[in-house]
Amino acid sequence: MKDIIKFSTIVLLGTSLLSSAFGEKMQVVNGKNIINPYYSRTDTKILKIPNSTWKKVLSSDLYSVARLGDTEAAFTGKYNEFDSKGTYYCAVCGNALFRSDAKFASTCGWPSFYEPIRPKSVIYKKDESFSMVRTEVRCGRCDAHLGHVFDDGPKPTKKRFCMNSIALEFEPLKISQN
Numbered sequence: 001m002k003d004i005i006k007f008s009t010i011v012l013l014g015t016s017l018l019s020s021a022f023g024e025k026m027q028v029v030n031g032k033n034i035i036n037p038y039y040s041r042t043d044t045k046i047l048k049i050p051n052s053t054w055k056k057v058l059s060s061d062l063y064s065v066a067r068l069g070d071t072e073a074a075f076t077g078k079y080n081e082f083d084s085k086g087t088y089y090c091a092v093c094g095n096a097l098f099r100s101d102a103k104f105a106s107t108c109g110w111p112s113f114y115e116p117i118r119p120k121s122v123i124y125k126k127d128e129s130f131s132m133v134r135t136e137v138r139c140g141r142c143d144a145h146l147g148h149v150f151d152d153g154p155k156p157t158k159k160r161f162c163m164n165s166i167a168l169e170f171e172p173l174k175i176s177q178n
């Protein structure tokens with residue numbers, strides 16, 4: 001009898017989001033680990049950075065959604081069916097965007113929230129692409145495209161902030177240990 005040993009090779013190409021000890025974010029861009037110097041969870045200063053610069057510090061998938069307005073395919077995002085407690089930050093700049101308490105089970109295929117963490121966390125822009133009139137939601141700090149907001153959400157706001165998972169970064173609630 002011959003023993004057949006199967007080796008499954010798991011190739012980790014490096015997760016696209018690696019947080020450093022200094023709160024900067026490292027991403028794999030063109031196969032290299034690049035530090036995003038604009039990323040901060042404490043600095044709320046508005047960023048005005050051209051796309052040519054963002055292209056050098058963001059992974060191509062994040063760049064396409066956040067800076068070019070692409071939409072990730074429905075039901076594919078990592079936070080679509082996800083209900084852990086914590087806070088969602090902008091994956092581009094670290095700005096706090098949503099609390100998990102405001103997330104609700106939506107059938108639309110993208111993570112959905114009924115309100116942002118603070119009114120100025122996000123900004124709104126009229127979007128008339130694809131022969132539709134929609135309200136685009138952007139990050140209030142770095143102007144990244146996050147998704148759209150619709151009027152068919154649950155109480156108390158009746159809003160549905162329909163977001164691209166890739167533009168969000170989730171930080172679980174820390175349980176204090178004494």
Ligand SMILES: [Zn+2]
Nearest residue numbers: 090093139142
């Ligand atoms: Zn941002």
